[in-house]
Amino acid sequence: MGKLYVIGVGPGDPELLTLKAVRIIKESPVICVPKGREEGSSLALSIVERAVPLDGKEIIEAHFPMRKTKKQGQGASGKWQERQGAEEKDELNNKWNEIAETILNRLRKGSDVAFLTLGDPAIYSTFYYLYDKLNTLHPGLNTEILPGVSSITSSAASAKISLGLADEKIAILPANYMGDLRSALETFDTVVLMKVHKVFDEVVKLLDEMDLLDRAAYISRAGMDDEKVFHNIRDAGPEDLNYFSMVIVKK
Amino acid sequence: MGKLYVIGVGPGDPELLTLKAVRIIKESPVICVPKGREEGSSLALSIVERAVPLDGKEIIEAHFPMRKTKKQGQGASGKWQERQGAEEKDELNNKWNEIAETILNRLRKGSDVAFLTLGDPAIYSTFYYLYDKLNTLHPGLNTEILPGVSSITSSAASAKISLGLADEKIAILPANYMGDLRSALETFDTVVLMKVHKVFDEVVKLLDEMDLLDRAAYISRAGMDDEKVFHNIRDAGPEDLNYFSMVIVKK
Numbered sequence: 001m002g003k004l005y006v007i008g009v010g011p012g013d014p015e016l017l018t019l020k021a022v023r024i025i026k027e028s029p030v031i032c033v034p035k036g037r038e039e040g041s042s043l044a045l046s047i048v049e050r051a052v053p054l055d056g057k058e059i060i061e062a063h064f065p066m067r068k069t070k071k072q073g074q075g076a077s078g079k080w081q082e083r084q085g086a087e088e089k090d091e092l093n094n095k096w097n098e099i100a101e102t103i104l105n106r107l108r109k110g111s112d113v114a115f116l117t118l119g120d121p122a123i124y125s126t127f128y129y130l131y132d133k134l135n136t137l138h139p140g141l142n143t144e145i146l147p148g149v150s151s152i153t154s155s156a157a158s159a160k161i162s163l164g165l166a167d168e169k170i171a172i173l174p175a176n177y178m179g180d181l182r183s184a185l186e187t188f189d190t191v192v193l194m195k196v197h198k199v200f201d202e203v204v205k206l207l208d209e210m211d212l213l214d215r216a217a218y219i220s221r222a223g224m225d226d227e228k229v230f231h232n233i234r235d236a237g238p239e240d241l242n243y244f245s246m247v248i249v250k251k
Numbered sequence: 252m253g254k255l256y257v258i259g260v261g262p263g264d265p266e267l268l269t270l271k272a273v274r275i276i277k278e279s280p281v282i283c284v285p286k287g288r289e290e291g292s293s294l295a296l297s298i299v300e301r302a303v304p305l306d307g308k309e310i311i312e313a314h315f316p317m318r319k320t321k322k323q324g325q326g327a328s329g330k331w332q333e334r335q336g337a338e339e340k341d342e343l344n345n346k347w348n349e350i351a352e353t354i355l356n357r358l359r360k361g362s363d364v365a366f367l368t369l370g371d372p373a374i375y376s377t378f379y380y381l382y383d384k385l386n387t388l389h390p391g392l393n394t395e396i397l398p399g400v401s402s403i404t405s406s407a408a409s410a411k412i413s414l415g416l417a418d419e420k421i422a423i424l425p426a427n428y429m430g431d432l433r434s435a436l437e438t439f440d441t442v443v444l445m446k447v448h449k450v451f452d453e454v455v456k457l458l459d460e461m462d463l464l465d466r467a468a469y470i471s472r473a474g475m476d477d478e479k480v481f482h483n484i485r486d487a488g489p490e491d492l493n494y495f496s497m498v499i500v501k502k
Contacts, residue, residue: 018400019273019302020266051270122407122414145408147400149269156373157396163373164425165380172421180420
C-alpha cells in the first residue's frame with residue numbers, strides 16, 4: 001500500500017507552502033484535489049502549480065459534496081445532515097465513497113497520494129469527511145497530515161494584529177454564529193468570524209451596539225492575491241463582501 | 252530605512268518553514284531572535300539554522316522579558332502588569348526599549364532585519380509587545396509579517412484531529428483558564444488548551460466530570476522532534492508534562 005499525505009497548501013500565496021509540502025508533492029506520483037461548486041475548491045491546485053512542476057503526475061480532481069453548513073438563520077442546534085432529505089444524504093454518501101475508492105485504488109497499487117487542501121487541514125477542511133470514509137473502508141490506512149499556514153493567521157499577519165498575547169482567549173466562529181456572537185464577544189479577548197459576507201450588516205450592527213466597531217478589522221479575500229485589509233470595518237463596501245471574508249475583533 | 256520582517260518559523264520541524272520565510276531569511280543581513288528564561292525562546296534560531304545557512308549574518312539574540320501571564324490560581328480578571336511592582340514594570344519597559352532601539356539602529360543603517368518567532372506571529376508571540384514599542388519610537392515603520400505554521404494546527408495534524416468542520420466553533424485558551432473551562436467546554440465544539448502542564452490534574456478531573464475524557468487528546472512537546480501524541484489523555488504520565496503541552500477536546 002502507498003501512503004496518503006494530506007497537505008495544507010496555505011491560504012493562496014505559493015510562497016507560503018512549506019518546504020515539506022513542496023518535497024512531498026514532488027515525490028508523489030498522484031495528486032488529488034477537491035473541486036466543488038463553491039469558489040475555492042480547486043484553488044489548492046492552482047496554488048501548488050505556481051510553486052511545483054506537476055508534469056507527469058496523475059491529477060485527480062474530486063468533485064466534493066459541498067452542502068455542509070446549515071443555512072443562515074436556522075438556529076444553532078442540530079446537525080446539517082438532519083435537515084437534508086434521505087435522498088440527498090445517500091447522494092453525498094455515494095460521492096464520498098466514490099472519491100475514497102479512487103484514492104484507495106491508487107494506494108493499493110503502491111502509489112503515494114498527495115491530497116491537497118487549502119490553508120491548514122485541521123481548520124475546516126472537508127478532507128476530514130473523506131478521512132472518516134477512508135478509515136471505514138480501509139482501517140489502519142497509512143496517512144500523514146502536513147499542517148499549513150491557515151487563512152486565519154495569514155489574515156492576522158496582513159492586518160498586523162496579534163490574535164492573542166499572554167492569557168488572552170481566542171474564539172473562532174466559522175458560520176451560523178449570529179445567535180452566539182454577543183456572548184462570544186463578551187467572553188473572549190479575540191473573536192474571529194469567517195464567511196462574514198452573508199451576515200455582514202448584522203455583524204456591524206451588533207459590533208456598533210457593543211461599542212466594538214473600532215476594534216474590528218475586515219479582511220476581504222483573506223490570503224488571496226487580491227486580498228484587501230480594512231483596519232476599520234466601516235470602510236468595507238458591498239463590493240468587498242465575498243466567500244473568503246474574515247473579521248477579527250480584538251478587544 | 253531597512254524593512255523589518257517578522258517571520259513565523261513554525262513549531263519545530265525545519266521543513267515546516269515556508270518558502271517565503273527561507274527566502275527572506277537568506278536575503279536579510281541581520282537576524283534577531285528572542286531569547287528568554289523560559290524554554291523555547293531561542294528555539295526559533297535552532298529551527299532556522301537547520302534549514303538556512305546563516306554564515307556572515309549578524310545574529311542579535313535579544314533577551315526578552317518573559318513574565319507575561321498571571322500566576323495560576325490568581326483568577327481571570329486584571330492585567331498582569333497591575334500585579335507587578337512599579338520597579339519591575341520599569342525594568343521590563345527598559346528591556347523592550349533597549350531591544351527596539353537595537354533593531355531600529357540596524358534599520359536606520361539601511362539593513363533589513365528578520366525577526367524570528369516560533370510558530371505563527373499572531374498566536375501568542377511576544378513580538379507584538381515589541382511591535383508596540385517600535386511603533387511608538389518610530390511611527391510608520393516598514394514592517395511585513397510572515398505567517399507560519401502554528402503549534403496548534405501542527406498538533407492537530409499529528410493527532411489527526413480536525414479542529415473544526417462546517418459550523419463548529421473553536422476556542423483557544425492559552426493559560427489561566429480553569430475558571431472559564433467548564434463554560435468553554437459547554438459552548439464550543441472544540442477547545443484547545445495550551446500550557447496544560449501546570450493544571451493537568453484539574454483539567455483531567457473536570458473532563459471526567461463532564462464525561463469528555465474520551466474526547467481529549469494530549470500532545471506533549473507539540474511540534475518538537477520528540478513530540479508525543481496521546482489519543483487518550485489518560486495515557487499521559489507526569490514525565491509527559493511540559494511547557495509545550497497541549498490538549499485538544501473535540502466533542
